[in-house]
Amino acid sequence: MPRLFWKKADEMRVVSTREMQRIDRLAQEEYGMPGVVLMERAALAVRQAMAGRYGALRGRRIHIYCGKGNNGGDGLALARLLAEDGAEVAALLTFAPEECRGLARENLERCRTYGIPVQSWADLEPRQAGAADIIVDALLGTGAAGPLQGSIADAVGRILELDRPVVAVDAPTGVDMDSGRVAGPAIRADLTVTFGLPKPGLLIFPGADYVGELITAAIGFPRPLLEEDPRTVWATPSVVRPWLPLRPADSHKGSTGHVLICGGSAGMTGAVAIAALAALRGGAGLVTAALRPGMPFAEKPLEVMATEWPALSGRLEAYRAIVAGPGMGTAPDGRELLAGLLRESGAPLVLDADALNLLAAEPALLRGHPASLILTPHPGEMARLTGLSVAAVQADRLETARRYAAEWNAVVVLKGARTITALPTGESYINSTGNPGMATAGMGDALSGLIAALLAQGLVPWRAAAAAVFLHGLAGDNAAGRLGPAGILASDVIGEFPVALKAL
Numbered sequence: 001m002p003r004l005f006w007k008k009a010d011e012m013r014v015v016s017t018r019e020m021q022r023i024d025r026l027a028q029e030e031y032g033m034p035g036v037v038l039m040e041r042a043a044l045a046v047r048q049a050m051a052g053r054y055g056a057l058r059g060r061r062i063h064i065y066c067g068k069g070n071n072g073g074d075g076l077a078l079a080r081l082l083a084e085d086g087a088e089v090a091a092l093l094t095f096a097p098e099e100c101r102g103l104a105r106e107n108l109e110r111c112r113t114y115g116i117p118v119q120s121w122a123d124l125e126p127r128q129a130g131a132a133d134i135i136v137d138a139l140l141g142t143g144a145a146g147p148l149q150g151s152i153a154d155a156v157g158r159i160l161e162l163d164r165p166v167v168a169v170d171a172p173t174g175v176d177m178d179s180g181r182v183a184g185p186a187i188r189a190d191l192t193v194t195f196g197l198p199k200p201g202l203l204i205f206p207g208a209d210y211v212g213e214l215i216t217a218a219i220g221f222p223r224p225l226l227e228e229d230p231r232t233v234w235a236t237p238s239v240v241r242p243w244l245p246l247r248p249a250d251s252h253k254g255s256t257g258h259v260l261i262c263g264g265s266a267g268m269t270g271a272v273a274i275a276a277l278a279a280l281r282g283g284a285g286l287v288t289a290a291l292r293p294g295m296p297f298a299e300k301p302l303e304v305m306a307t308e309w310p311a312l313s314g315r316l317e318a319y320r321a322i323v324a325g326p327g328m329g330t331a332p333d334g335r336e337l338l339a340g341l342l343r344e345s346g347a348p349l350v351l352d353a354d355a356l357n358l359l360a361a362e363p364a365l366l367r368g369h370p371a372s373l374i375l376t377p378h379p380g381e382m383a384r385l386t387g388l389s390v391a392a393v394q395a396d397r398l399e400t401a402r403r404y405a406a407e408w409n410a411v412v413v414l415k416g417a418r419t420i421t422a423l424p425t426g427e428s429y430i431n432s433t434g435n436p437g438m439a440t441a442g443m444g445d446a447l448s449g450l451i452a453a454l455l456a457q458g459l460v461p462w463r464a465a466a467a468a469v470f471l472h473g474l475a476g477d478n479a480a481g482r483l484g485p486a487g488i489l490a491s492d493v494i495g496e497f498p499v500a501l502k503a504l
Contacts, residue, residue: 012216012232014430017142017177023196031222038220039070039103041196046169047085047216053213054134054165058086063132065121065155066104067139068095073104075138079116080107092121096141101215115149121155131204135159135166137187139173140143142199147183148174158186168192171202172210173232179396180207193298196221200398203234203430205417207380232398235429240470241504245283245457256285257456260319260347260398262309262337262451264291268327271353273299274490275326275445275449280304281497282468283452288319292333309337316345321455322371325355326445334358337366348372348455348464352448353381356452360384365396366408373410374462376448383412402428411465413451417442419473421466429466433473437480442490447472450497474500487501 015023015423027033051057064079066072072093079091091111097118098106111118121129137159139152148156156173166189171177174186177199190212192334194202198216201207218226218333247256259279272289279287280303285288288305297306316322318341324341328334338358341349342365349371351359356377359365359371363385366373375385375473379397383390393400397414401422414420417436421429450472454464475496479488 003157012151012234012236013197013226013228014200014234015204015233017199019231020142020196020199023221026225027221031225033220033222034403035103036106037420039077039107041219042074042169042217043081045082045195045215045219046078046167046193049191049217050082050134050167051085053191054310057082059088061088061131062092062136063092063124063129065092065345066093067086067152068093068100068104070102070104071138071141071142071169072100073102073107074141075136076104076107077110078136078138078169079111080114083114083116089116090124091116091118092124092155093118094121094155099339099491109267110388121158129158130162131476132162132164132282135164136169136337137173137189138169139187139397141170142177143196144171144173145176145178145181148185148371153185156187159187160185165190166212170194171199175201175210177201180204181395182206182210186210189308191215193217195219196362198234198432200232204397204420206270217227231426232428232430234432235466236432237469237504239415239429240467242468243459243467244501244504245454245459253285256283257320257447257453257458258286258288258318259284259323259452259456260288260290260312260316260322261452262290262312262322262324262341263326263328264289264295264297265327265329265331265334266295268329269297271442271445271456272356273301273304273392274444274445274494275452276304276325277301277491278377278446278449278458278494278497279323281494282450282471284321284453284456292328309333313340316341316347321350321398322454323350323352323448323452324349325351325353326448328354328440330357330361342366342369342371345371346401348374349463350374350376350448350451351454352376354443356381356385366410373408374451374461374465375408375410376413376415376444376451376465378415378444398422398428398430402426411462413447413469414458420470421462421469423462427462431466431469431473433470434476435473435480436487437485437488438473438493440488441491443472443476443493446490446494454484471497471500473504474503
């Protein structure tokens, strides 16, 4: 989990590159923080992080690959500081020195004054390049986007060939800091020190896989700028904990909410059973499973009540939360059930699986619904709902979820590694829990049931969604810790729901 020098990592606002550039500009223009001080503080933060990870740096051979912008300026300032610590430092430029401007130029001249070797990276013989103990990536900063070109691309190729520990200054070169997209060869860092606040691309895959250990350093940005109301939040225990429902001493099954799970088709009734059990384990007082008429329900948990779809007509007011879709199929009667729920339900609706496939086939169903909606697509379902390719969905998960949450006036839970919960108002949460062992059948059904349980206990839809995503991942992490990372079942994770709730 990312760490911060100035406050706990579990109280973390996430900012886009544009938002970070605004903070940087206002720090200088309105708070009088000189850019040269921010650059020096950035270099100090990287030095501190390196010492924390690698120990004493005296005598270590450190090669700092520098671009010609402010990121390179941070690297040049770092070269001077590491030389003061007794490290054997070389500043390796990817540009002609006369192309350097502003603060980067000032630090280039200081390096020369201090007697630090400064040369083109391309002039370094392969044997000399391979002698580095640690490499620092100060090529491109947060604002860079798109495939790498020219000398930067060539320098990244050299670094990748060397296979040495790499420290990234602000961001690993080649990773888009807004989306996490990696368009070509990119630095795979062991340690990344980013400045001010973390950026989405450091937390969202595939970018998150290139970051290594992530540390965020404030470096002198004024607190009022860093603590503005967040548009994006890294969902962690301190974020989720205050939302969770408490159990008064006089609680009873009616006061903790009644959940309805609608689904079930031939060979798929287990999906309903999983969602129903998840709702109970998530704290709902009562759970009713509604299946297609005549459908056997051999998997029904003993604690779950059962009914058939036609019996729901005119009785939806009994439920505080409704899930539609697990194992439902896309036959016409399923379409009529979904249309009726959207038309008649006053309770929040969690739409998953085949409910999403029905919506993809008939988008007009999303218009004019009276209920609060939570849509929980995986990337394939999101592609069908939006008409985008799966690759396009995955290329910018955060903005895709935001865009369609607003368009559909619904909470969108875009599932996958680092699940995104997006609100219609533009706010979003990047989840911090979960593991690859959860990539197995039934996990989405378990999440839908857990969201409904929290809705039934009184959470507003967006909090129910973001909290359930966090708890679902935490339960998965507990299961992986107990069983190992492969072979985890949805039922294993559901069994950990009460443990996860207790932990918070």
